[in-house]
Amino acid sequence: MDHVCEEQIFSSIFRTHSKTVFNYIFYKFGNEEKAHDAVQEAFVRLWENCAKVSPEKAKAFVYTVANNLYLNVIKAEKIRLKYSERDRDRTLETPEFLLEEKQYREKLEQALDALPETQRTTFLLHRIDGRKYAEIAEIEGVSVKGIEKRMHLALKSLREQIEGI
Amino acid sequence: MAKWLSGELSAEELERFKKSGEYASYVRLIETSGNLQAPAFELEAALDQLRGQTRKAPKMFELRPFKTFLRLAAAIALLIVGSYFYLNSLGTSVSTGFAQRSELKLPDRSEVFLNADTKLSFNEKKWENSRELTLDGEAFFKVAKGERFTVSTVHGPVSVLGTQFNVEAREDYFEVSCFEGLVRVAHKGGEVDLSAGSTFLAIDGKRIETEGTRGIQPTWMEDESSFESTPLKYVFAELERQFNVRVNTQNVDPRMLFTGTFDNTDLEMALKSISTPSQTLYRIEGDNVLFYAGNNSQ
Numbered sequence: 001m002d003h004v005c006e007e008q009i010f011s012s013i014f015r016t017h018s019k020t021v022f023n024y025i026f027y028k029f030g031n032e033e034k035a036h037d038a039v040q041e042a043f044v045r046l047w048e049n050c051a052k053v054s055p056e057k058a059k060a061f062v063y064t065v066a067n068n069l070y071l072n073v074i075k076a077e078k079i080r081l082k083y084s085e086r087d088r089d090r091t092l093e094t095p096e097f098l099l100e101e102k103q104y105r106e107k108l109e110q111a112l113d114a115l116p117e118t119q120r121t122t123f124l125l126h127r128i129d130g131r132k133y134a135e136i137a138e139i140e141g142v143s144v145k146g147i148e149k150r151m152h153l154a155l156k157s158l159r160e161q162i163e164g165i
Numbered sequence: 166m167a168k169w170l171s172g173e174l175s176a177e178e179l180e181r182f183k184k185s186g187e188y189a190s191y192v193r194l195i196e197t198s199g200n201l202q203a204p205a206f207e208l209e210a211a212l213d214q215l216r217g218q219t220r221k222a223p224k225m226f227e228l229r230p231f232k233t234f235l236r237l238a239a240a241i242a243l244l245i246v247g248s249y250f251y252l253n254s255l256g257t258s259v260s261t262g263f264a265q266r267s268e269l270k271l272p273d274r275s276e277v278f279l280n281a282d283t284k285l286s287f288n289e290k291k292w293e294n295s296r297e298l299t300l301d302g303e304a305f306f307k308v309a310k311g312e313r314f315t316v317s318t319v320h321g322p323v324s325v326l327g328t329q330f331n332v333e334a335r336e337d338y339f340e341v342s343c344f345e346g347l348v349r350v351a352h353k354g355g356e357v358d359l360s361a362g363s364t365f366l367a368i369d370g371k372r373i374e375t376e377g378t379r380g381i382q383p384t385w386m387e388d389e390s391s392f393e394s395t396p397l398k399y400v401f402a403e404l405e406r407q408f409n410v411r412v413n414t415q416n417v418d419p420r421m422l423f424t425g426t427f428d429n430t431d432l433e434m435a436l437k438s439i440s441t442p443s444q445t446l447y448r449i450e451g452d453n454v455l456f457y458a459g460n461n462s463q
Contacts, residue, residue, distance in 0.1 A: 027203070044215065132346075155191060
């Protein structure tokens, strides 16, 4: 039967999926250490069970382990996300504009913290990592419809939070 | 709203949403959130750490992976020595000349199809961590699922999130069409998000409204070049690229708008397809084609 006990295959699976697992746990709990530990734990378990897991099932296996860690964590910490300065035409931006942008970003971060963990994770996996709904459904272990609902609710809450309605 | 983001809304649902008072705030929301970044993840360091923790290979495969590993290591060593002299140290480049087409698979299995007179470059080594390439010309991309994928052009970056799209970036002509998924085009300090079926066009830096595209891939992939209200000048330029001919004009206004299609495999047919709707005449002289207008309409 197909397995992942070979160095090449295992490393390749690690390279493909480790960052997603890392980001996923970080979006959930806002803690980098937990995210690192989750990656290590998930892949150690994969290695220990390598004879029983095929390359196609490896992705789901790793996500399941990551998902089940920290089941009893009560409160997530504040998610500290960086903002990337992408190619922008700086000459068009006035100090007032930049200040308003900064304030908007702060409100967004606060609103993200206030979201229920599942909505936040779904939203960030979509916006930052660019995952499609089907992939997020696989990572979270729910249906695509469930993910769509979470996105919808997340967008709604975020907007309400930011605009103070 | 989830369907809006994944590009699954119907045209009229989309119109209705756009007209609602909340549309603008949602657009801003997703744009700003799209600029957020997760913390850095040192993949190789984590992999090393993992290896440290899993020193004991599972018993039954103790001998075999080592041998295979040795064989692979030897092959890779040879490849590295060979390719070191062969490859450009700055990265990989692929280009097509006139009347040429090419396609390639990127390290993450994304596919790129190049139209004529196009140059594409990217850094294979950095591909795992960031999928970025530079394009001068026209290419159709089928991007494998994964993190952000960016195409840099002289007109600005085009970034996508797992999708199929076409970018044409020539001197003063910039057109991006999305066939699946979501594409983000940077334009004049702002960003335009294109969902499936939408097109962004800017000529000489000025944005031009377009109808949008139907189908699952650009027409040139099926050997046809199609244009919609495009100045003749660009139609002639494409003709030159597809057939490797030189186009000259006499009494023909290159700014005249042309809507139509020409076949990329038959020059005579292509010339007829252009001349008839634009009411011009043509003459072939070896590698040159002359489009001209009579003084009186006949």
